[in-house]
Amino acid sequence: MTRLALHSRLIPGTEEAYELEHARVWPELITVMNQAGIHDWSIWRSGRDLFHLVECDDYEAAVAQLSNDPIDRRWQDHMSQFVESFAKNPDGAGGQALRHVWTMSEQTS
Numbered sequence: 001m002t003r004l005a006l007h008s009r010l011i012p013g014t015e016e017a018y019e020l021e022h023a024r025v026w027p028e029l030i031t032v033m034n035q036a037g038i039h040d041w042s043i044w045r046s047g048r049d050l051f052h053l054v055e056c057d058d059y060e061a062a063v064a065q066l067s068n069d070p071i072d073r074r075w076q077d078h079m080s081q082f083v084e085s086f087a088k089n090p091d092g093a094g095g096q097a098l099r100h101v102w103t104m105s106e107q108t109s
Contacts, residue, residue, distance in 0.1 A: 001039065004059055005098040006052040007087040014082040015048060021082065032071050036062040048084075059097065 010018055022043065033041065037057035044051045056062050066072040086096050 001055055001057060002059060003053060003055050005100070006054065006096050007098055008050045008052065009084045009087075010045075010048040010050060010082055011084045012048065015045065018050075018079075018082040019045070021079065026071070026075065028071050029075050032066065032069050033062075036065040036069075038062050050083075 038054060039057075040053075040055040042053045044053075087098070089097055089099060091099060
């Protein structure tokens with residue numbers, strides 16, 4: 001399993017609405033994410049900055065599978081009113097993953 005971090009930014013003034021949208025994500029979206037090999041997805045917010053931790057089998061394969069899914073497409077279209085952009089990293093998975101620097105458990109193993 002792979003863990004990776006993503007960074008996105010909210011459109012100014014949408015912070016509270018974004019959190020309300022995530023109070024209960026569509027159950028059918030969670031189903032298609034699981035089917036694509038995404039086991040967990042957590043989001044933290046600091047101001048307009050969002051930090052995501054994704055646990056999945058293969059992030060690039062999951063994104064490719066979800067790009068053709070009508071439920072995910074509908075979610076992405078809906079969320080585009082809140083999210084300004086995802087940070088780009090040419091070295092990261094799918095061009096979005098933040099560069100991994102350190103994990104305590106990996107050092108102590």
